[in-house]
Amino acid sequence: xxxxxxxxxPATLPADLATQLSLVFTxxxxxxxxxxxxxxxxxxxxxxxxxVGQNFQILAETNAERVGTVLxxxxxxxxxxx
Numbered sequence: 754x755x756x757x758x759x760x761x762x763p764a765t766l767p768a769d770l771a772t773q774l775s776l777v778f779t780x781x782x783x784x785x786x787x788x789x790x791x792x793x794x795x796x797x798x799x800x801x802x803x804x805v806g807q808n809f810q811i812l813a814e815t816n817a818e819r820v821g822t823v824l825x826x827x828x829x830x831x832x833x834x835x
Contacts, residue, residue: 768776
């Protein structure tokens, strides 16, 4: 439905230089933010994975000490000379 007082709308409007530059700046900023976020997320994941590995190592060492202590006590208790 066309309005009688309006002419046909142009298919495309040419963007002036200010509009073009602001769109380029917006696109560049968006890409920069995405790249920086991905890099930070990758670093955070790496750091957390490393920390989890260290925690498992400490837990394994602690459990090994406990098992060794309990096993030593059991061997001492079951010795005929004790």
